[in-house]
Amino acid sequence: MYSAAEENYLKALLSLANEQHEVSVNELSKRLEIKMPTVNSMMKKFAEKGLVHFESYKPIRLTAEGKRLAALIVRKHRLTEMFLYEKMGFGWEEVHEIAEQMEHIQAPKLFEKMDEILGFPKFDPHGSPIPDAHGLLETPDYTPLSGFNAGDSVKLMAISDSSESFLRFLNQKHLQLGTLIHIKSKETYDGSIRICIGDGPVEMLSRHVTERLMVLPV
Amino acid sequence: MYSAAEENYLKALLSLANEQHEVSVNELSKRLEIKMPTVNSMMKKFAEKGLVHFESYKPIRLTAEGKRLAALIVRKHRLTEMFLYEKMGFGWEEVHEIAEQMEHIQAPKLFEKMDEILGFPKFDPHGSPIPDAHGLLETPDYTPLSGFNAGDSVKLMAISDSSESFLRFLNQKHLQLGTLIHIKSKETYDGSIRICIGDGPVEMLSRHVTERLMVLPV
DNA sequence: TATAAAAGTTAGATTAATCTAACAATTGAA
């Protein structure tokens, strides 16, 4: 059995591994907002428990077991988000914080029940895939909106930032999953983009925002 | 904000105070399965935080604030039990263990939502009253079945032991909340009782069991 | 009422998870 602290390290390791290729003590430290020496000694413990491969001054790599456990925590998180959203009437901006706590609950039956009641969903309310019960996760290949140009039309598939503030911002802009976005123009200086949603007004989105909107061309 | 450990002390203090009148370090220690010196120093900390009145060699008494906070944790526990039972299809024997973990979640909205979805229930699946949002709890005056005699008829109102094993035992005996029980005879030696449920067969219940079945005469 | 048993307390150790300060290794830029 792993503590909530350990589970948070596992989750952060998995998400960093999915973003980049090498995961360093420094990056993990920043992501968790935990100082490097603490992270360093935790990684030594993880190596002894067989959760990571870790040698001094080398990057950290999750073992297969570490990956599986991390994905099972993510599974609990995302099933919870979906349950709160679909079955309890929470907004997509409210569910992350609650799921952050619920993911540490040790009660397999609770999450199996959510899964069943939800009809075995494949994605959470932010479009992120839900790992299966074996800890297997298939990553859809969406592209950030920032990679597209004037004239392109795309569909919003997922949001790579589940923070309440960001999602409230998207609510304001009427951006939801499935929304069709047409790119009117792109500013080469700062990468900001002017978009149209359906026949609505033109909206400006900063690079910070477009990097977090995962889309597919239509 | 209080830790899960502190919340468990609060809950135990409240439930002991409702059972007896004076709460001692020793009893709290037994209830929590935590050694006396640990409990002793925690009670000193609680006294400083204004959760209890505590002087050396004297009984422990929850302050009004301590009582309120304890009741709010019980409220989360019981709302969760009811939600799991009514809305997710769990059996009454399965919900206590899960609620024991969920009661520590810091997300007022989650429990407000459960309350609303459930239609503001007054009792949990074991017949225990749910404290209101201010931490006020009205205790119904049920009597243990063990206090009745041959010839009496009573209705099962609550179970004062939510452990999975005890509730499984009651399932086997077809005892549920609302069940009408007629007492055929009572053994003076060990207090065991022979009962009839409706026109079913006669069943024997030991004193251990009848002490945990809270009833009202009919 | 004397004293043994029970309950309560104090002192000090342990473990997990964190920190800061100081030092070492690696990396990258001049």
Place this chain on the structure above:
DNA sequence: TTCAATTGTTAGATTAATCTAACTTTTATA
């Protein structure tokens, strides 16, 4: 290629929550 910045590590302190051992106070009984 050198050396300064960045990254990583070690050592040692801290806090919360627990423990055991030893001692004290209260309680209950012979």
